[in-house]
Amino acid sequence: MTIQWKGVFPAVTTKLKADGALDLDAIRQGLERLIENGVAGVVMMGMVGENAQLSPEEKLTVLRTAKETVRGRVPVISGLAETSTEKAVAYAREAEKIGVDGLMVFPGLTYKSDDAETIAFYKTVAAASRLEILLYNNPRGYGVDLRPDVVADLLAAPTIVAIKEESYDTTRVTDLISRFGDRLAVVCGVDDLIVESVALGAQAWVSGMANALPRQSVQLLDLAIAGDFAQARKLYAALTPLFHLDTVVKLVQHIKLAEHLITGSAETVKAPRLALTGAERERTIQITRQTLADLKALGYD
Template structure:
């Protein structure tokens, strides 16, 4: 399926049982809920999906499950997060065999590559399959920055078609759109910068907190793309305290806890992550409940 880079693409949480094994039925139910609430695609096993904590077989099981559930209704994108180029190439090939639609490619994990190494890595992975490639630019998290100059080199590969921009610099959005408009889709990767990014021309959003509030997230982006910023700002103000939790180290725990409160799904995370406890947990609960109250006041 060709990926139309417009709309909300949740970075889907990987549902787990209490023994940390995959909860397939919960994964299925979560995907059905997201589709029912109007998302434009799903990103399986990004950072929010705990990619680096899953075994190779668990990753493929998640992809097969998504393929079986979604049945072509929306595009499926898989995170690709590996420590070496050989493993990344092998994973890209396996994902293509399963029949997913695209890859969100992290830089090589555990090693801060220089520009020459970064370009070589991404080009090699892009050549390993015919799948659309979404570059993952998160220099805060991984120490590698896909600047416009680096991106220009990467666009020599035709399968590289989009970038998840998570440098936290709104000027970067303008630079990328101005330089590569029509060749590269710029996708917002920061929940609490989505309205700012949309004002600059972004029409697609890979969101963590959309797991908890998919309908509201879809409505927010739609309002912004239509140019109704008066309504969008009101909704954004209600959502932003929760969206802030997408930008911290324990984002996975916060997102799963918010999702638990709203849907009842398990908040279990895979070690070395641990579930939130004490004041930290209570703060997230309070923010989630206040967000729900504020949304209700707006008619949601």
């Protein structure tokens, strides 16, 4: 399946049982809910999610479960987050065997590579499979910045087709689109910069909080792409307090708690993450409830 980089692509939370084991039934139910609410694709195991905490076999089980559940209705993309080029190549090949449609590839974890090393890493991973690759640019999180000059070298690899832009600098959206045009899809990777990114030309969004509110996230993106910024701003204002929680260290806990409040799914996380407690948990509960009330007042329920 050729991926059309338009629409909302939730970075799907990995549902877990109380003992930390994969909850495959909950994963299936979550995927069905996302598809029913209009998402354009699903990204399994985003890195700032729980990719690094899963065993190699758990990761492949999540991918098999996603492929069996989705049944070709939308593209299935896997996060690829490994500590060495060798492991990244092996994972890309296994993901291709399972039949996923693309890879969202992080720089090599735990090592801050320079430009030459970064380019070599990505080109080697790209050559390992025929899968489309979404570059992940999150210099705040990983210390590696895929600047436009670096991206220019990477585009020698034909399977590198998109970039999840998460530098928190919206001028990057303009710079990338102006320089690379249709050769590279620029995908918003920050929930609370989505309307700004669309105004500059982005048409796709990898979102964390879309797990909790997929339909409203799709509606927001549709309004912005259609140029109805007056309505988009109203909806965005209601959603932004919740979206802010997607940009902090404990985003996984916040997203899973919001999902729990809305759908009843478990908020279990993998150690070393711990569940939210006390005032921090109450604040997320309050923000979620207020967001739902504000959405209802606007006619989004």
